[in-house]
Amino acid sequence: MKIFIKDMLLSQKSKFNYNYEPDIDCCNMEGRDVKFNDRSEILCEITRKNNDDLYADINIHLDTTLNCVRCLDYMRAVEDVKISGILSKEDKDVDYDIIIIDDDYLDFDKIFYDAVFEHLNNNLYCKEDCKGLCHICGANLNNVTCNCEEENPNIDPRLAELKNFL
Structure with missing residues (x-):
């Protein structure tokens, strides 16, 4: 799902809410198979600031089954990923968080895959003392x-x- 940014800038509204459920059951990232147990969900609230900057609060719910990085047994991992920042086409050297957009669109599928990739980069163990x-x-x-x-x-x-x- 893609959101056209210019529509928000031209609108009279200052808040926009989106709810998106990616239609995906499993994926393979970095050689690891990931199965999604429940529907993943992306909740996004975009607020237009006074200077026409768009600030996004994005919450992504991930409920996955994947392999433990130590013993390779299947395990369930549930995580809520929170992303927030100003929407921008370029990575500016600033003190606040920026969410990079492509071609005037906010692409929820790309944000979702980035969140899954970050989720997988956490060392997820089946238990704390996995041998x-x-x-x-x-x-x-x-x-x-x-x-x-x-x-x-x-x-x-x-x-x-x-x-x-x-």
Whole structure:
């Protein structure tokens, strides 16, 4: 969904509200599959300031199923992403937040994908103390214990003492 910015600047209104639900069930970003559990929702309020700047408050609700970054088990992650700033065509060197727009349009699909990308860049773990995968045999250390560390004779003897620190 795209919103034409000039329509807002020509309007007599000073507040504009938009509600958008992207029609997407899953996506693949950065090699990670993301499944959307519930409908994602974008709520946007745009306010015209006295100097004709448009200020946007955007709230994005994400309810996803994706892989834990340590053990690769599927997990559910729910996050509300908040974005706010002045709408601008260019990235100005200023002290306030700017939301970059393309060709006089505010593109909610682009904002949504940027929010999903940021959501994925958070290190999302299935649990705080996730042990991850064994780097030798690939076993999920949350479910099984393996003896790979004990059996590994390839430890450099000069570094063997470092094992005691863990």
